[in-house]
């Protein structure tokens with residue numbers, strides 16, 4: 001089943017800011033990174049998916065449900081970890097997470113059991129009766145994660161889960177998120193402005209910029225299918241570009257390098273043939289593996305399916 005799908009989703013706030021613009025994307029279950037700079041529209045998308053914010057135009061589905069009309073059903077099946085600190089400092093973690101379980105409709109005893117369980121999963125079992133106000137930032141982030149997990153959701157939406165953490169804390173949180181995805185079989189949407197982080201733990205990525213979709217694809221698809229050949233000749237670059245273009249190859253130039261998409265093995269032969277035909281001194285011909293960060297700088301497709 002499609003985890004999330006949006007069709008021409010647009011959100012214009014009352015102050016005129018367009019936070020999302022014509023966003024169409026389908027996301028399959030798994031650990032999905034939602035990446036974009038601050039202000040790109042990630043939180044707005046999450047809030048629309050939860051039915052907390054209404055889109056101006058367009059539509060969305062979460063687990064096949066419509067946030068505009070079925071927000072309650074969505075919240076019963078989705079856990080949400082907000083970006084900002086929203087924790088009551090004078091409550092113990094166990095109390096707070098139990099309360100959140102009750103809010104999700106769990107009976108009292110079940111909520112208490114599930115809270116202990118969720119706090120165990122995030123590594124706070126021993127500390128669960130201490131007041132949250134005395135917790136470190138990393139521990140607070142883990143309480144936020146535990147409250148999102150308490151009602152055993154099918155999908156977790158995590159908004160900047162590594163915010164405010166030091167490098168060791170970030171690694172620990174990313175490891176935890178990865179484990180939740182692989183051990184519990186829960187799907188996760190992980191929002192981050194740090195591509196390098198989410199890339200490590202996600203099956204697929206959605207990149208947005210200025211409210212628009214830049215790219216959405218599986219991480220594997222992004223790193224393997226996008227290979228290009230880099231060609232460098234000691235002289236005659238322009239001649240070679242013209243020749244390759246004449247052969248119908250979609251060539252781009254990056255400094256001294258001519259970049260040619262690697263369609264199949266014949267691409268090598270066509271380049272070598274062109275170099276030989278022009279009698280140019282070949283300096284370099286090798287496969288250039290795109291880094292995901294580079295891919296996100298390329299043009300946006302109309303709509304993409306993950």
Ligand SMILES: Nc1ncnc2c1ncn2[C@@H]1O[C@H](COP(=O)(O)OP(=O)(O)OP(=O)(O)O)[C@@H](O)[C@H]1O
Pocket residue numbers: 013014015017018019036037038039040041042043044045160193
């Ligand atoms: N309630 C609101 N009213 C007006 N403008 C808003 C509102 N919420 C967000 N915005 C604006 O919409 C744009 C997208 O914000 P959003 O919070 O969705 O981005 P983001 O990618 O989550 O960034 P961040 O990580 O900084 O929260 C920003 O320009 C922001 O200032």
